[in-house]
Amino acid sequence: MCLGIPGKVVEIYQANDMKMGKVDFGGVIKEACLEFLPDIQVGEYTIIHVGFGISQLDEEEAQRTLEMLREMEMLADELPELDQGLQV
Amino acid sequence: MGQTLVIQPVSRIEGHAKITIQLDDAGNVADTMVNVIELRGFERFCVGKPVEEMPRITTRICGVCPWSHHLASAKAADAVFGVQLPPAGEKLRRLCNSIAYMEEHILHFYILAGPDFILGPDAEYPVRNVIGILDAVPDVGRQVVKVRHMCAKMLELIAGKAIHPAAAVPGGFSRPLSEDERQSLLPMAEEALELAKFTISFAKENIFPKYMDVVKTVGTITSGFLGTVTDDGALDLYDGKLRMMYADGSYEEFPYDQYTDYIGEHVEPWTYLKFPYAKKRGPFELEDNAPSLYRVNSLARINVADYIPTPLAQKELEEFRTSFGRPAQLTLLYHWARLIELLHNAELALQLLNDPEITSSDIRASVTPRAARGVGVVEAPRGTLIHDYTTDEDGLLTHVNLLVATCQNNSAINLSVKQAAKTLIKDGNYDQGTLNTIEMAIRAYDPCLSCSTHRMDGTLPVKVDILSPNGEVIDTLTN
Secondary structure (H helix, E strand, C coil), X not given: CCCCCEEEEEEEEXXXXXXXXXXXXXXXXXXXXXXXXXXXCCCCEEEEECCEEEEEECHHHHHHHHHHHHHHHHHXXXXXXXXXXXXX | CCCCCCCCHHHHHCCCEEEEEEECCCCCEEEEEEECCCCCCHHHHHCCCEHHHHHHHHHHHCCCCHHHHHHHHHHHHHHHHCCCCCHHHHHHHHHHHHHHHHHHHHHHHHHHHHHHHCCXXXXXXXXXXXXXXXXXXXXXXXXXXHHHHXXXXXXXXXXXXXXXXXXXXXXXXXXXXXXXXXXXXXXXXHHHHHHHHHHHXXXXXXXXXXXXXXXXXXXXXXXXXXXXXXXXXXXXXXXXXEEEECCCCCEEEECHHHHHHHXXXXXXXXXXXXXXXXXXXXXXCCCCCCCCCEECCHHHHHHHCCECCCHHHHHHHXXXXXXXXXXXXXXXXXXXXXXXXXXXXXXXXXXXXXXXXXXXXXXXXXXXXXXXXXXXXXXXCCEEEEEEEEEXXXXXXXXXXXXCHHHHCHHHHHHHHHHHHHHHCECCECCHHHXXXXXXXXXXXXXXXCHHHCCCCCCCCEEEEEECCCCCEEEEEEC
């Protein structure tokens, strides 16, 4: 199953005439093209797909989603792991 | 809750589609494995929750194609409650589905597949991005950005929020469409249709003819196909019955709730992602042309459908079939099929907006909790998406199973990569071009690995380990 994690926009700038942004995913900063999100501001959240911000979320929406993902992450930790001896 | 909780974005954001290529003594490909990251724990997370919350929960979890999960989930909940939707409730859902499709298909064709075709498969990585497209075809690039954004605005107008939709509810839709809203949506839908018409002619004139050699060779396999059709065999992306068409063109049809009789799920020890297979036709085999092998997504859908119920897309389908037959097997034709579907959805959105019933206020039937099982299916842009819920008498979930599109293409992706690797690697010789071509084979299926496993330049981060006959990693290629 696929998964879009919200990241926080920490910087917006223009590059090659395109709206670009730096997006913070829990400390990992990724660059993304924000041209599809003309209204997005620094401090708001976005979901990035193929290097593009595809949607805009407010803080509350983003936190709810992150909370849900954290809960699932914990449940996944209780599931059996793959055999580490195999090539994956 | 005492432990530190981190979502581990690093592993997902820096994640790769991991590919292992095993060479034999002569330096040719003995075997390949593609490992796609999968979200785990979701089914367990859902158990105990009220079923009517599922359409909201699923959209939060899948931010990339939230509408498909939202609608499959609402349909599964409808089935659990045993409720019939008022016609306008269903039409509003269909309208949202067609707009969400346009968003996805526009993004995929121009931004993901675009670099392969508009700029050419040999384009340098630094220019394989939207800026490269804008430089190559500036007017098209700007229109793409505009229409893609407009689709998001249309969904927001109909549903409230374009992402994390809370529009479909068990029994129908949560808010009616006003006449004013309909009037403001119409010109947007017309503009989207113009872009869809332009895109397919542009591709047929300037793109596909140039790359037919690539289309005929990269990642080719022979398989069956799964998709949704109406009772009279028309393509339907929102509702109908499932049709499993085999490579020889024969097919079986079944209602949603019998999918487990027709689709088996095989587990391999080297990946979390399961391998669904057509179990009426034989045991699981990870082999090209295996009787039980099937594919989903655009090409599958237009293969299984007898016709497309909108005129422009139907005309395109006829032309496509004249050239490639039915079922068409070439993997890169997924891109062409996507453009036929883009046109169909643009026609459909306009048709629905011109339907007098679309502004009816009778949009929702009442529901009562009960112990039941409900299976909801939609055709997500990436393929058939199945949500299967069981509830107790209070309407709380006791069992949840999801069969997602990327998972159903797991075997096909593995086999197309194997085919590409076998063609490209001879006598131990390979180079960076090998990786580019393998990436093209994967991209045709538009797998949703996660938001993270794509990079800024639109490439799929692919890591290929080359193994010696005795299993040692002798080389690693990354892009």
